[in-house]
Amino acid sequence: MFTILTGAQFGDEGKGKIVDLMAENYDLVVRFQGGDNAGHTVKVADQVYKLHLIPSAFLLDSRVLIGPGTVLNPKVLLEEIDMLKKGGIEITPQKLGIDGKTSIIMPHHIELDTLRESAVSEKIGTTKRGIGFAYIDKISREEIQLFDIANEETFYSKLEDIREQKQKMLESYDNQDSKAFDVSVLDEYLAAGKVLSSYITDVSSEINDAIKKGKNVMAEGAQGSHLDVVHGTxxxxxSSSTIAGSACSNLGVGPTKVxxxxxxxxxxxxxxxxGPLPTELHDDIGRKIQEQGGEFGTTTGRARRCGWFDLPLAKKAINLNGYSSLALTKLDVLTNIDPIKICVGYSFQGETYEYPPAKTSQLFECAPIYKELSGWDENLSNVNKYGDxxxxxxxxxxxxxxxxxxPIKYVSVGPGREQTFRKL
Known part of the structure; x- marks a missing residue:
C-alpha cells in the first residue's frame, strides 16, 4: 500500500502525531518536500520530540527516508541525530536513508534569504533558513547535492562553478562581510557529508521495491496545501509543492501506485x-484558541494567527489533493467556546462564493459567512472513542x-498518542 499524507490548511495541522499514530502499520515513512522550515512535534508519554527533518515515525520500527524533493541543511540534521542520541534514540543508517540527489542548503542560501527578506517592503514571512534560494538553485541546475558534500573533489569543483555568481548576489545587498565561502565554513559541510555518506540511498528504488513486495509505504508532506508554490496563496x-501529487513526482513513484x-x-x-486568512480572529476568542492550542511555531516560535474553520479553503484542499479520508485534530481546543462558528462561504464585492477566488488579492478582501453551532464545556482530554x-x-x-x-477517519483531542482515535 502506498499512502500520501498532507496538510489541508496552512501547515501546523498536527501531521506529525497522525504519522506517528499510523506508522506502526507502515514499513517505510518518507519525507517528500520542504526543508527545516517545517517542524513537527511528536509526544509519547512525557517525552516531547520537536524535529524539522527526520520523519515522524523514527520512534517505531519503520525505516524513515528523506527524498530528493527536499532541501537539506546537513548541520540541522546532524543536530537532530545528536539530540535524539542523547535521549537514548539511535538514528542509524539502517533507520534513516537520505537520497543522494537531495539538494543541500548552503551558507549563501541562508545569507541571501535573510538579506532579501530584510530588503523588501512587503514581507513574505520567510523563516530565513535558505529554503527558497536552495530551490532556486535546484531549478536553475546549480544545486549542491548530498552526493557532492560526500566527495571533497566534487564539492569544490561545483563550488568553483557558482562561487563568483553567488558572491555578486551577496554583494548586491551591500553584504561585504559574507562568511558563506570561508574555508572553515565549507569544511563543516565536508565533515557533515562524511558522516552522512553512510545514509545515502536511492529513495525511488527503495519505495518501488517495497511496493512491489507488498510492503506499506507512507509519504509524509510538510507545510500545508495552501502554501503550495503553484496552487497556494x-x-x-x-518554495515547494505541498500537495499530494508532489509526492509522486518528488519521490519517483508513479501515480497509479497510490x-x-x-x-x-x-x-x-x-x-x-x-498572507490572507479570511476567518482570522483578532479578539479574545482568537487569543483563547491560540493559548489553549499552544499555537506557537515549532521552527520559529512565532505566534500563529488563529481563526474559525474555513470550509471554502477546505474544499479547495480536497480538490488539490484528492483526499480519500481526513484526520481532524485539536477538537479539544474549542472546549468552553460558545457559539462555535464555521465559515461556509465568502462575501466579495456583493456576491457570495463557496470556493476561494484564484487571486490572492481577492482572498484578502473576502468576508466570511458563518454558520453557528452550540459549543461544549466538557473536558475532552480523557475521551478515547468517538461515541464518548x-x-x-x-x-x-x-x-x-x-x-x-x-470521511473523517481520525479525531484528535490532545497531543498524546492515546488522545487520537478512529471515528470510522
Missing part, C-alpha cells in the same frame, strides 16, 4: 507569517464531515 507560500490520500485538518485554522464525545462536539465533527463530503 501566492506570493505568501513556501492507494490512499489522507488530509490533516484542524478543528479551526491557523497561519504563520503573512459530548453531543455538541459530535454534531460539529459530523457537520464538517458532511459539508466536506470526505
Amino acid at each position: 501566492q506570493k505568501y507560500v513556501t 492507494d490512499e490520500v489522507i488530509g490533516i485538518v484542524k478543528a479551526y485554522i491557523t497561519r504563520v507569517g503573512e 464525545l459530548p453531543e455538541s462536539a459530535k454534531k460539529y465533527v459530523d457537520l464538517l464531515e458532511n459539508m466536506m463530503d470526505v
Whole structure:
C-alpha cells in the first residue's frame, strides 16, 4: 500500500502525531518536500520530540527516508541525530536513508534569504533558513547535492562553478562581510557529508521495491496545501509543492501506485507569517484558541494567527489533493467556546462564493459567512472513542464531515498518542 499524507490548511495541522499514530502499520515513512522550515512535534508519554527533518515515525520500527524533493541543511540534521542520541534514540543508517540527489542548503542560501527578506517592503514571512534560494538553485541546475558534500573533489569543483555568481548576489545587498565561502565554513559541510555518506540511498528504488513486495509505504508532506508554490496563496507560500501529487513526482513513484490520500485538518485554522486568512480572529476568542492550542511555531516560535474553520479553503484542499479520508485534530481546543462558528462561504464585492477566488488579492478582501453551532464545556482530554464525545462536539465533527463530503477517519483531542482515535 502506498499512502500520501498532507496538510489541508496552512501547515501546523498536527501531521506529525497522525504519522506517528499510523506508522506502526507502515514499513517505510518518507519525507517528500520542504526543508527545516517545517517542524513537527511528536509526544509519547512525557517525552516531547520537536524535529524539522527526520520523519515522524523514527520512534517505531519503520525505516524513515528523506527524498530528493527536499532541501537539506546537513548541520540541522546532524543536530537532530545528536539530540535524539542523547535521549537514548539511535538514528542509524539502517533507520534513516537520505537520497543522494537531495539538494543541500548552503551558507549563501541562508545569507541571501535573510538579506532579501530584510530588503523588501512587503514581507513574505520567510523563516530565513535558505529554503527558497536552495530551490532556486535546484531549478536553475546549480544545486549542491548530498552526493557532492560526500566527495571533497566534487564539492569544490561545483563550488568553483557558482562561487563568483553567488558572491555578486551577496554583494548586491551591500553584504561585504559574507562568511558563506570561508574555508572553515565549507569544511563543516565536508565533515557533515562524511558522516552522512553512510545514509545515502536511492529513495525511488527503495519505495518501488517495497511496493512491489507488498510492503506499506507512507509519504509524509510538510507545510500545508495552501502554501503550495503553484496552487497556494501566492506570493505568501513556501518554495515547494505541498500537495499530494508532489509526492509522486518528488519521490519517483508513479501515480497509479497510490492507494490512499489522507488530509490533516484542524478543528479551526491557523497561519504563520503573512498572507490572507479570511476567518482570522483578532479578539479574545482568537487569543483563547491560540493559548489553549499552544499555537506557537515549532521552527520559529512565532505566534500563529488563529481563526474559525474555513470550509471554502477546505474544499479547495480536497480538490488539490484528492483526499480519500481526513484526520481532524485539536477538537479539544474549542472546549468552553460558545457559539462555535464555521465559515461556509465568502462575501466579495456583493456576491457570495463557496470556493476561494484564484487571486490572492481577492482572498484578502473576502468576508466570511458563518454558520453557528452550540459549543461544549466538557473536558475532552480523557475521551478515547468517538461515541464518548459530548453531543455538541459530535454534531460539529459530523457537520464538517458532511459539508466536506470526505470521511473523517481520525479525531484528535490532545497531543498524546492515546488522545487520537478512529471515528470510522
